[in-house]
Amino acid sequence: MNYIINRRHLRKGASLFGVNESDLKLIGGFSNNVFAANSDKVSLIIKYYPSSMYKRDSIASELDWIIYLSESGMNVTFPIVSINNKLMEVVFNKDEACYVVGFEKAKGAFVNVSNHKEWNASLFYTWGKTLGNIHRLSKFYQPKDPNIIRKAWNKDTLFTDVIHNNELIKQKWENFICELNKLPKNINGYGMIHHDLHHKNFYLYQNELVLFDFGDSTYHWFVYDIAVVFYHAMQVVGDRRKKDFVSTFIRSFLRGYETENQLQSDWLLRIPFFLHYRQLYSYLYLSTYLTNEQQSDVKIQQYLNRLKSKIEKDIPVIDFRLPIP
Incomplete structure (x- = not known):
């Protein structure tokens, strides 16, 4: 490498x-x-x-x-x-x-997604509680140095500088941006988020999560942070198990989340929208920032081609109703 x-x-x-x-x-x-x-x-x-x-x-x-x-x-x-x-x-x-x-150096180790003693409802509850705590604390965050300004969700180069060669994907991206710009930015639904809290960005230590990699943190909607977690967690299971897994995951995760922070139900009902957005964001991010060497890897090529096909055909990330309270 x-x-x-x-x-x-x-x-x-x-x-x-x-x-x-x-x-x-x-x-x-x-x-x-x-x-x-x-x-x-x-x-x-x-x-x-x-x-x-x-x-x-x-x-x-x-x-x-x-x-x-x-x-x-x-x-x-x-x-x-x-x-x-x-x-x-x-x-x-x-x-x-x-x-x-x-x-x-973080204590602990990555979660073993094949080990049901680690990858289970208890972990999902703790994961949700941890993210809820971040969002609760976000409401009170003020940089110590007034000169520090963390970028907002739409100030990344994906929104400002990227040239889209595929007109269909470009239009879908612009449609998402238009819809996002309509959403309210009040303190109860919008603030600093982690933006990438998948299971490779924390260690499990004594039944607690030790977090790292805050490089993508930005001002965004809290529900998007939740959708990011769901999106990447679903990728570890096959399609046949996805519906049962998602039901267990979401129920446990949201129970933990709500011990630290509360989101109104109308925000939670936007999770499918943000899952779809994350899929398109991931495709554009990887297509833009991976090196030519990385993109030439056969597995990465196949993954990007699958994403592109789903996006062009409007195939939803999930084709069932989420068990959202």
């Missing part, structure tokens, strides 16, 4: 957090930019953000949001200061800048 982070950035960034380049192990990230760093003295996660792909202000706002959630009692991986006592460093290779941030 090719790194998008050049060796000079890797080496300089690692040294600023007390480790060597040889201590780094690539563990993921959409851009292959997240590394575990283990040495005799320290164990942490280091994320690299090339300035050609990430903005400094966006990273600063991500850190502020994480710190707020942590100080409010959420289980999140906390940022670690560098040897210079900075939360964010910048390293250079010639004129190319790269921002570097360190995080605590």
Whole structure:
């Protein structure tokens, strides 16, 4: 797997957090930019953000949001200061800048979706409770630095700069944007969300979730955050089991969610709309930001082709009624 982070950035960034380049192990990230760093003295996660792909202000706002959630009692991986006592460093290779941030290494492990002792109604309840807590806290969130402005839902380049080659998909995208712009933005339904809380963005530790990867957090509708969870959770089960799984998942998840935050039923009834939106968003996001090498992967090509076909044919993400109270 090719790194998008050049060796000079890797080496300089690692040294600023007390480790060597040889201590780094690539563990993921959409851009292959997240590394575990283990040495005799320290164990942490280091994320690299090339300035050609990430903005400094966006990273600063991500850190502020994480710190707020942590100080409010959420289980999140906390940022670690560098040897210079900075939360964010910048390293250079010639004129190319790269921002570097360190995080605590999360306790626990990914949920095993094949193990019913882990992937069950109890987990779904806890998952819902966790997201409900985020949305409750979102209502009181104010950045510590008044210069920090986290982007709104429609300020991403998908909404501003992307050129759509497929006219049918372009029209569907514009229709969704038009419908979203009609929705109210009051404090009870709209605020900072995680935006990507699928089961690969948290660890399970002592029956609690430890959250990470807040890079996509943005101001959006709370119900969309719920739909994102549902959308990705459904992908782990086959079509034959989907209806039964969704019924169990939604009932357990919403019971947990409502212990921390309440959404009016008219918001919850919009979940199918937001599931459909997430499908189109995912297709456009992957088509836009995956590298040519990633898109040439046969499995990824097949997945994108299936998504494209469903979108063009208006095949719903679910073809049954959700058990929403």
